[in-house]
Amino acid sequence: MDFKKLILGIDIGTSSVKVSLLDSCTSKSIYAKSVPTMAKINPSHQKGDEQDVVNILKAMKQCLKSPGKIMEKVKAIGICGQMHGIVFWDEKFVLNFWDSEFISKTDTFVSNLYTWQDARTDFQFLAKLPKPHSHLKAYSGYGCNTIFWLKENQPEILSNFNQCGTIQDLIVSILCNQGKSVMSTHNAASWGYFNVTDCSWNIDILTEANFPVHLLPSVVQPGINVGTLYETIYNIPKGAVVGVALGDLQCSVMATLTTMTDAVINISTSAQVAFIAKEIETQCDSVEYFPYFENHFLAVAASLNGGNVLDSFVRSVFSWVSALGLTITEDELWNRLLHLSPEENLTPLIVNPLIFGERHNPTTYGSLINVTNNNLTLSELFSGFCKGIINNLHKMMPREMLLKAGIQRIIGSGSVITKNHIIKKEIETCYNLPLCVTMSEDSAFGAALALLKNNPSLFN
Ligand SMILES: Nc1ncnc2c1ncn2[C@@H]1O[C@H](COP(=O)(O)OP(=O)(O)O)[C@@H](O)[C@H]1O
Numbered sequence: 001m002d003f004k005k006l007i008l009g010i011d012i013g014t015s016s017v018k019v020s021l022l023d024s025c026t027s028k029s030i031y032a033k034s035v036p037t038m039a040k041i042n043p044s045h046q047k048g049d050e051q052d053v054v055n056i057l058k059a060m061k062q063c064l065k066s067p068g069k070i071m072e073k074v075k076a077i078g079i080c081g082q083m084h085g086i087v088f089w090d091e092k093f094v095l096n097f098w099d100s101e102f103i104s105k106t107d108t109f110v111s112n113l114y115t116w117q118d119a120r121t122d123f124q125f126l127a128k129l130p131k132p133h134s135h136l137k138a139y140s141g142y143g144c145n146t147i148f149w150l151k152e153n154q155p156e157i158l159s160n161f162n163q164c165g166t167i168q169d170l171i172v173s174i175l176c177n178q179g180k181s182v183m184s185t186h187n188a189a190s191w192g193y194f195n196v197t198d199c200s201w202n203i204d205i206l207t208e209a210n211f212p213v214h215l216l217p218s219v220v221q222p223g224i225n226v227g228t229l230y231e232t233i234y235n236i237p238k239g240a241v242v243g244v245a246l247g248d249l250q251c252s253v254m255a256t257l258t259t260m261t262d263a264v265i266n267i268s269t270s271a272q273v274a275f276i277a278k279e280i281e282t283q284c285d286s287v288e289y290f291p292y293f294e295n296h297f298l299a300v301a302a303s304l305n306g307g308n309v310l311d312s313f314v315r316s317v318f319s320w321v322s323a324l325g326l327t328i329t330e331d332e333l334w335n336r337l338l339h340l341s342p343e344e345n346l347t348p349l350i351v352n353p354l355i356f357g358e359r360h361n362p363t364t365y366g367s368l369i370n371v372t373n374n375n376l377t378l379s380e381l382f383s384g385f386c387k388g389i390i391n392n393l394h395k396m397m398p399r400e401m402l403l404k405a406g407i408q409r410i411i412g413s414g415s416v417i418t419k420n421h422i423i424k425k426e427i428e429t430c431y432n433l434p435l436c437v438t439m440s441e442d443s444a445f446g447a448a449l450a451l452l453k454n455n456p457s458l459f460n
């Protein structure tokens, strides 16, 4: 088929990088690829969660390489990724990135990525920080709080680098070869200390607290184009338009939602249930209102316990199997668990899966309830974790809240929903609303679609 103008969408997820190619004439995805980043590294703090930026960039390069010649048709690039996290870099890192000899020296010019799962800013530390002037609270793993912690505990990180942003902001800088970091309101709001109403950082509050405000990126509205591709890479022509990086949450909704009466449940490493709202409401601790597009908000219950919980369970089983001197690959183990026959137990095992705590309740962890002499089986445990993830989401944003907002249907997205029948069934049971699962449309597709919607003239 002869595609005239394509848009490349890139999503820098917590576990994998995904790309999608969107045909601007049909708004359909014509190509998708996902590559695991394998970027998790031993953090410098016991409660930390850090990723190796070079590994993430390598996974992105692998994704960009695979479509081949068709990339010549790419006219624009939309990027999104994991929110809340922060990476520091020196302008030299971006400006010299395309010089192959420079790559081997990158460590000195870029920090690790401190992710949204980083919990070093614990309860006691957060209690010492000033209250943000924003309808959004600032939790552990949020960029500004991580800066507060580093200022007190590892100030050299702040003095070694002169730019910072989310990982997706760094990638925009690299593609455009622009030294200065620019971020969208999606990502700024995810760092804390950002007032969405007047689109500004809480400069006064932060300055008063000796926060290094000079590091904060400038902020623009989602949909703004911040530059063009610096040189032809992987067949994508130099000059392709590059949009400001967006949040993966907003892009997963953009990719899947067709009407205001739909809600989205997205489960990948994390898990969220969200719907589009015209106004902010603040009665419920577990629901937040993040900026969406065109003055709308996303009401979202963002759980820290999604696919990462299943991942931890699989790793535990894997280590028990190895400890017993047996062998199985992780992929095989996943495959077996996802295909175990369901069990009917008179007293079913109930798994509360909060192994990572929750932002609104950071010190409560998981538990097993109703353990009997016949329900401690692999099948009951795995399905208990799967059901527990959905029950927890439902506690954070119950069916009644969706009905009150006029929601009539749930769209399920993210690799963990598409692969897992127990999770699909539990969403239907808990929410008792029609569920429509999308197989391929994900945040990378949403990033490309957002770019198309915001730049119709580019594709006429
Ligand atoms: N081999 C596998 N088979 C099925 N599911 C897997 C496998 N490996 C990881 N997962 C699940 O996929 C999740 C990551 O999904 P992914 O879409 O790559 O995440 P992200 O968008 O956060 O980068 C993991 O947390 C885990 O629950």
Ligand SMILES: O=C(CO)[C@@H](O)[C@H](O)[C@H](O)[C@H](O)COP(=O)(O)O
Pocket: 012, 013, 014, 015, 081, 082, 083, 084, 116, 248, 249, 268, 269, 270, 271, 272, 300, 302
């Ligand atoms: O944490 C929130 C919102 O507060 C999430 O909804 C948001 O999508 C974050 O980017 C995720 O935590 C990371 O996404 P993913 O890698 O799990 O897909």
